[in-house]
Amino acid sequence: MDVVVIGIGLIGGSFAKDVKKMHPHANIIGVDKNEAHLEEAMSLGIIDGKGSYGSLETADMVYVSIPVNVLVTELPKILDTVGDETVVMDAGSTKRLICESVADHPKRRNFMACHPIAGTEFSGPSAALEGLYAEKTMIICEVEKTAFKLQERALAVFQEMGMRIRYMNPVAHDKHIAYVSHLSHISSFMLGKTVIEKEKNERDIFDMAGSGFESTVRLAKSSPDMWTPIFEQNKDNVVETLEEYIQNLTTFKQLIMDNDFENVHLEMSNTNKIKQILKGIPLTKK
Amino acid sequence: MDVVVIGIGLIGGSFAKDVKKMHPHANIIGVDKNEAHLEEAMSLGIIDGKGSYGSLETADMVYVSIPVNVLVTELPKILDTVGDETVVMDAGSTKRLICESVADHPKRRNFMACHPIAGTEFSGPSAALEGLYAEKTMIICEVEKTAFKLQERALAVFQEMGMRIRYMNPVAHDKHIAYVSHLSHISSFMLGKTVIEKEKNERDIFDMAGSGFESTVRLAKSSPDMWTPIFEQNKDNVVETLEEYIQNLTTFKQLIMDNDFENVHLEMSNTNKIKQILKGIPLTKK
Numbered sequence: 093m094d095v096v097v098i099g100i101g102l103i104g105g106s107f108a109k110d111v112k113k114m115h116p117h118a119n120i121i122g123v124d125k126n127e128a129h130l131e132e133a134m135s136l137g138i139i140d141g142k143g144s145y146g147s148l149e150t151a152d153m154v155y156v157s158i159p160v161n162v163l164v165t166e167l168p169k170i171l172d173t174v175g176d177e178t179v180v181m182d183a184g185s186t187k188r189l190i191c192e193s194v195a196d197h198p199k200r201r202n203f204m205a206c207h208p209i210a211g212t213e214f215s216g217p218s219a220a221l222e223g224l225y226a227e228k229t230m231i232i233c234e235v236e237k238t239a240f241k242l243q244e245r246a247l248a249v250f251q252e253m254g255m256r257i258r259y260m261n262p263v264a265h266d267k268h269i270a271y272v273s274h275l276s277h278i279s280s281f282m283l284g285k286t287v288i289e290k291e292k293n294e295r296d297i298f299d300m301a302g303s304g305f306e307s308t309v310r311l312a313k314s315s316p317d318m319w320t321p322i323f324e325q326n327k328d329n330v331v332e333t334l335e336e337y338i339q340n341l342t343t344f345k346q347l348i349m350d351n352d353f354e355n356v357h358l359e360m361s362n363t364n365k366i367k368q369i370l371k372g373i374p375l376t377k378k
Numbered sequence: 379m380d381v382v383v384i385g386i387g388l389i390g391g392s393f394a395k396d397v398k399k400m401h402p403h404a405n406i407i408g409v410d411k412n413e414a415h416l417e418e419a420m421s422l423g424i425i426d427g428k429g430s431y432g433s434l435e436t437a438d439m440v441y442v443s444i445p446v447n448v449l450v451t452e453l454p455k456i457l458d459t460v461g462d463e464t465v466v467m468d469a470g471s472t473k474r475l476i477c478e479s480v481a482d483h484p485k486r487r488n489f490m491a492c493h494p495i496a497g498t499e500f501s502g503p504s505a506a507l508e509g510l511y512a513e514k515t516m517i518i519c520e521v522e523k524t525a526f527k528l529q530e531r532a533l534a535v536f537q538e539m540g541m542r543i544r545y546m547n548p549v550a551h552d553k554h555i556a557y558v559s560h561l562s563h564i565s566s567f568m569l570g571k572t573v574i575e576k577e578k579n580e581r582d583i584f585d586m587a588g589s590g591f592e593s594t595v596r597l598a599k600s601s602p603d604m605w606t607p608i609f610e611q612n613k614d615n616v617v618e619t620l621e622e623y624i625q626n627l628t629t630f631k632q633l634i635m636d637n638d639f640e641n642v643h644l645e646m647s648n649t650n651k652i653k654q655i656l657k658g659i660p661l662t663k664k
Contacts, residue, residue: 333572
């Protein structure tokens with residue numbers, strides 16, 4: 093199996109590691125505009141060689157894991173180049189604009205729109221983890237637009253990786269993912285900002301921080317290069333979730349100011365049901 | 379060594395486990411208004427027996443791990459009862475009102491005001507963990523008001539547990555802890571609320587949630603019984619942190635609405651330095 097991974101960071105590198113484990117004879121070629129990342133991926137044994145779009149025509153499978161703003165411009169060029177029997181999967185965290193970018197492409201049937209709900213707050217080939225995708229959700233959009241045989245090939249790999257597959261339309265994907273992913277990142281970044289601003293002259297204060305703080309600000313370590321275009325592409329949904337979040341925080345603050353601690357308690361009790369909801373979410377082992 | 383633990387949940391139970399491990403011959407008595415918790419602590423081997431305030435007079439050490447609203451009313455009664463050679467340590471997440479509640483008590487020298495920066499989102503004796511306190515920070519307030527010999531006895535136990543000790547005044551403690559702990563809990567509860575409200579009719583949506591969401595809403599599983607009185611006692615500081623957090627979120631939202639993604643990127647880059655800050659925070663193994 094000839095596999096090309098375009099963008100050989102955390103997501104692409106982890107994909108390459110799993111494919112190599114399951115298919116030791118697969119030939120995995122990395123393509124990346126960052127030459128240092130390619131060299132690193134080579135030396136880590138994540139890829140078998142370095143390539144270019146010239147490698148795409150004969151590939152069985154192409155996995156595109158690059159920032160979503162680059163995806164919308166590169167994906168049409170990638171489809172221009174691939175062979176008739178190549179399946180191209182992306183790993184973008186938004187789906188509407190990406191699907192639109194190739195909606196009328198003559199090779200649309202070679203593309204499967206994917207979003208693996210997997211990752212860590214780290215980036216680059218050295219962050220790639222074998223088994224990152226196991227027991228995680230793979231969201232696939234507009235599956236009916238992908239050729240049957242190519243659907244099958246892509247799904248077989250995701251299933252070998254131990255993923256659970258969910259099908260959605262791109263508009264619904266972008267709306268819901270704003271709540272369960274994009275908002276978490278903003279809440280975390282702004283929490284980090286609030287604390288750093290306040291405590292910038294008091295370094296010792298972080299001795300007071302415990303694992304609860306670490307957990308809530310973990311996502312504030314994430315890559316701005318990856319996340320800025322996600323917020324841009326999903327602007328309307330992100331703004332809507334932020335407005336609701338700010339409204340809930342403002343109400344909670346007002347309850348405290350009004351000494352209405354009965355309702356402060358009630359707000360928290362009502363949210364405790366997140367315990368049951370979270371039981372279904374598999375954690376990434378680090 | 380005769381030890382009494384008042385409030386035998388996650389924090390008190392973990393303390394008891396560590397003391398027992400280091401001092402196998404210690405006699406550890408549990409006091410709790412919740413009889414089921416006492417029975418559970420007995421059956422789990424966390425305590426050697428059940429007691430009452432009658433057990434306090436001959437105790438060498440009393441550890442009080444109960445909600446902070448109960449602490450301010452019980453602590454004076456506890457000090458009324460203890461012997462001259464007993465050291466009483468609390469584990470409250472606020473410090474100003476607790477210190478004030480016993481400021482003029484004739485046995486003030488028997489008390490050491492403590493806040494262990496350790497915990498998980500779970501509660502009750504079954505949540506108690508051996509080693510929970512290891513490598514965590516113990517904040518001690520007004521240490522100069524505790525008798526020398528009793529300071530020594532308490533510190534020896536904390537050091538055996540592997541804790542790092544930090545001394546602060548109660549007002550500074552409450553101000554800074556609002557940023558690095560109380561705000562995290564509110565941001566997490568309100569994040570959970572926002573998502574649950576939006577997705578209440580779409581259970582499948584949580585299949586889309588990944589470990590990032592799990593991490594940011596983890597604290598929303600915390601006990602409202604414990605946290606409501608903390609927010610009440612630290613109301614002014616909590617409201618101030620919330621105002622700054624809401625302001626930062628509002629500014630970020632406005633940048634997105636204005637398509638000013640250069641500054642969206644800059645805000646996140648500036649906050650990435652949290653990576654270095656967090657390196658110093660030990661995680662609780664679960």
